[in-house]
Amino acid sequence: MGLRKFVDKIKPTFSEGGKLSFLHSTFEGFETFLFVPNTTTAKGAHIRDCNDIKRVMIVVVLALIPTMLFGMYNVGYQAQLSGCPELADAGVMALFWYGFLKVLPTIIVSYVVGLGIEFTFAQKRKHEINEGFLVTGLLIPLVMPVSTPLWIVALSTAFAVIIGKEVFGGTGMNVFNPALLARAFAFFAYTPQMSGEKVWYTVDGQTGATALEQLSTYEAGAELPYSLSDAFFGFMPGSVGETSTCAILIGAAILLFTGVASWRIMLSVFVGGLAFGYLFDVAGMTEFPAYYHLLVGGFAFGAVFMATDPVTSAQTNTGKWIYGFMVGALAILIRVVNPAYPEGMMLSILFMNALAPLIDYFVVERNIARRKKLIKNVK
């Protein structure tokens, strides 16, 4: 308990009247990060639960670990496939280590920039530091291609945290998912670096298209560029975290078991995607089967980790079904119909984020109307 004593010892310095009282928020943030706070909420409605925001966020981070680890291994594996001479006969661990070193800088940059901004704002506004960024900071490197230059990562993280979150009032008040906003910023601001033929390079000087990009130029009758098992386990190029549907499903199981994410949204996104996939398949607009859509690109990752964000998704149960279905359906619609954007998941989730409050409004209104009618009938 040496740490507890130490924290207690330095506490007065940061409390009101202490020498470093202007750093109170920072101190408070670290203290509650280390220990469960022993204070109780004084007023207002509150729920009695051992899980505060910090613990909920940690569960999401845990759920992200499998995809992150697999993503790192896959970076090494793809580098080996593309003929990197030093990896010619490397083992699993060597490949993982290679990918680890490639991905780690992105994670560090995203955390340092994002947390730096969050801490500054919290200090300025004399708020407590919120934990939302623990998840966002890990999501950002996972939705970026591994080759993204670090300054683009830093810039888009800063944009997402300031414009996407702080101007709306910080964690819990944001309209759009910050991690996706970071990706959207990078995608629209630096399109040549983020999409197209050149995006995937793990070895300096080598470029290639992501799996989705290859699919968008796929012609009927040819063999699918990646077999079903490769697509499911994730042995294909793509953003770090998005390739392995298998690892994402492990994360989904953790989220659902702990009740952190909504199963309604997750399920309805897949249903919506599958339904529209079949629709386009029947209409003859796509050449490959509908379920293949769910395996390649960021569809599964978006469905499990992005669409279920409790802040930006719909809040009512009926609203969640509509929201999720639309996310899946729009993602496939953009993929199939719009040749300019091979990946539709990011745009469809951001779009539905904007519509989520409207959906909730109509669901609530409808419920009120229904119950009014009920009262009338009883009379």
Add this chain to the structure above:
Amino acid sequence: MKLSKNFTNPLAANNPVIVQILGICSALAVTVKLEPALVMGLSVTFVCAFSNLIMSLLRKGLPSRIRIIVQLVVIATLVIVVDQFLRAYMYEVSKQLSVYVGLIITNCIVMGRVEAFALGNKPWDSFVDGVANGLGYAFILVLVAFFRELLGSGTLFGIDILNRFGYVGNSLMLFPPMALIIIGCIIWVHRSLNKDLQEK
């Protein structure tokens, strides 16, 4: 109201774009490059100043029920003068601005100043008010265009500033949404500097 205050007020404390949130539409459309933004700002200043002057001269003998029609005729005439002038002497810029010169007619700032100020004040005061509001609008346009051109294409007035240092252009800056975000940031800074503008 004192003349000097009459002039400085619309430039900062009561700026038509960032305080009254008028004229946003053209501010999004013409601010990709500095040159068209500057020309657009000066055109609006011209139209705003002279429509204020003319309407102020006419205000005594003008029946209230036809005043909107008269205002439209005056403003439209001035806009056509500006449009023809730009086509004659600055054809390239006029092509970039395209319909937005003609749309000065619908710019809320012009009609707003005529309605709110010129119809109740003396000609010279109205003229100064028109110039000041036009310049307040032009200032914001130029500010937004400065950031968009510098960060989007790395140039200012078409002259290379950042590209020689290996700067990579931010193409999001060239899209209209970014103009809206920049205006939002200007409003943010402006409000945190002027405490009396903040809502309680």
